[in-house]
Amino acid sequence: MIVAIDPEIAARVAQYRRRTVAERDGLRAALADAVSHQRRALTHVLTENVGTAFGVEHGFAAIRDVDEFRAAVPIRDYDALAPWIHRAADGESHVLTADDPVVFFMSSGSTGDNKKIPITRSFMRHSFFPFYYAAWANFAEHFPRVLERDDTTLNLKHDPVPRLATTASGRPHAGASQVDFGAAFGEHLAAEPGTRAPWSTLSAEVWTEHQWDRSYARLRLAVESDLRCVIGINPAMVAALPYQLAQWLPRIVKDLHDGTLDGRPFGAANRARAAELERLAAYHGTLLPAHVWPNMELIFCWTTGLASLYLPRLRESFGPRVTVLPAPVAASEGPVAVALDRHATAGSLIVPAALYEFVPADEDLRPDSATLLMEELAEGQEYHVVFTHVGGLYRHAVGDVVRVVDRVAGVPRVEYAGRRNLSDVAGERLRESHVVRALRTALDRTGLEVVNATCRPIRGSYEFAVASFTDWGADEVGALTTALDAALSGIADGYRAARAGGRLDAAKLHVVGAERFAEDWHHRVAQGVRPAQVKDRVFQRDDASWERLLSPL
Structure with a gap:
């Protein structure tokens, strides 16, 4: 059956396509003159913010090039920049930026406290919106049916609230x-796919403070639509969706049958859909996204x-023809790279958006660390990211490590390799990427597959909790354990030395139930953590989560 496209939506989609593709093409064109764009990015930062408290203290007026900038401004993480940020959040003008922040983005800090990232109009115009629109160009160009209706995309990260938290000066502090980029910055076209769906903004009588119940409400409404796309950014949110469908099926079916939402009257009863979901679950023995939404195209x-x-x-659980596109390498603090084609993992540096510097990932990141510019990076190597942009983050160590995959027009294309977290109890200096690569190597060698994994140092060795995709025999578990320990030794020099020196025993492996990670994810969301902030953990440092993962089935 052919469904007519709403003319108003068609006009909006056409405008959206033009904007996203134009921004993508503009970033592609910038790659041909990337070094000049990097120089201009620094010049723009210095000239626009020369009169700020930060600019005066660090002598912006006398800085002529990147070497002088490096000498004048130390590398800082969020905590080191916090004194200036707090002054701006309290309402003081011209602290970090010439134009005052409009909002402060919220981001989870290493201590669990929410950071306050200052966001100015100049930053949004010069650094944020070009990469942000470009990130959606593949949707508009290659998956047009995803945009043809407002209810074809389930945007799991979209989580509007009736009232935003504020800083001491009254400015919004939110994820x-x-x-609302339209209300805050006049960019009404910036609404992401799925943010106009019926479930995207819950009405006052439905909205609840509880993240768990909001997740259920959106899923309950989405099962009545023909979804073609799921947006998660954080992949743990996408991985939780099949578990949610299975767990909430009886509740969803009852609500559909009765015309309710969590037992309260809501809309018209949809008994045909309720019966269909029951039949699908009975036939397949479970209910996967592919069964509910057979026309799914994109994650x-x-x-x-x-x-x-x-x-x-x-x-596979979403459908046999589903494509997975990579979200940008970016954080609330600023953008790093965005896919300008359909590469599966990596994106090109956004050369007009910020000045990028890099420190080899094997080195500790210090305020005076020697840095490399983009043209000095080596393919296959990993680096700490340090960026400077007009939004007031100067030589900011965002905490991410990237791996250089290749080059496009001479500009590095990078993928996210992990946080800069180190696990170092016996001189092993393990990074997140070491563990992930070792797991990949060991799984490839044994032909096994996992649902998820995490690890932690316990009693002089690393113990892994691994959820298997299928049942494994004892010999397979032993082979994977041996392969994993060998892979860690082969990838991380510090681990190999610690093992050889007797400071670390061989790795140990705990095989846990396939749903254990989803259960832990839901537990954390039920405790009130925003789903977008509940991410996969390479290094498990939460004792309660570790015990939940290892608890008897």
Whole structure:
């Protein structure tokens, strides 16, 4: 059956396509003159913010090039920049930027406290919106049916709230997905796919403070539509969806049958859909996204890290012809790279958006670390990312490590390799990427597959909790354990030395139930953590989560 496209939506989609493709093409064109764009990015930062408190203190007026900038401004993480940020959040003008922040993006900090990332109009115009629109160009160009209706995309990261939290000065303090870019910055076209769906903004009588119940409400409404796309950015959110469908099926069916939402009157009863879902679950023995939405085409999320281990099987649960596109390498603090084609994992540096510097990942990141510019990077190597942009983050160590995959027009194309977290109890200096690569190597050698994994140092060795995709025999578990320990020794020099020196025993492996990671994810969401912030953990440092993962079935 051919469904007519709403003319108003068609006009909006055409405009959206023109904007996203134009921004993508503009970033592609910038690659041909990338070094000049990097120089201009620094010049723009210095000239626009020369009169700020930060600019005066660090002598912006006398800085002529990147070497002088490096000498004048130390590398800082969020905590080191916090004194200036807090002054701006309290209402003081011209602290970090010439134009005052409009909002402060919320981002989870290493201590669990929510960061306040200052967001100015100049930053949004010069650094944010070009990469942000470009990130959606593949949707408009290659998956047009995803945009033809407002209810074809389930955007899991979109989580508007009736009232935003504020800073001491009254400016909004919220997650980027909770900010209305049209109202705040005049960019009404910037609404992401799925943000106009019936379930995207819950009405006052439905909305609840509880993240768990909001997740259920959106899923209950989405099962009545013909979804073609799921946006998660954080892949753990996408991985939780099949588990949610299975767990909530009786509740969903009852609500559909009765015309209710969590037992309260809501819309018209849809008994035909309720019966269909029951039949599908009975026939297949479970209810997967592919059964509920057989026309699914696209998943949009990060595709590296631990997700690289489970995404192939996860994609199958959404349908045989589903494509997974990588979300940008970016944080609330600023953008790093965006896919300008359909590469499965990597994106090109966004050369007009910021000045990018890099420190080899094997080195500790210090305020005076020597840095490399983009043209000095080596393919296959990993680096700490340090960026400077007009939004007031100067030589900011965002905490991410990237791997250079290749070059496009001479510009590095990078993928996210993990956070800069180190696990170092016996001189092993393990990074997240070491663990993920070792898991990948060991799984490839044994032919096994996992649903998810995590590890932690316990009693002089590393113990892994691994959820298997299928049942494994004792000999297979032993072979994987041996292969994993060998892979860690082969990838991380510090681990090999610690093992050889007797400071670390061989790795140990705990095989846990396939749903254990989804159960832990839901537990954390039920405790009130925003789903977008509940991410896969390479290094498990939460004792309660570790015990839940290892608890008897």
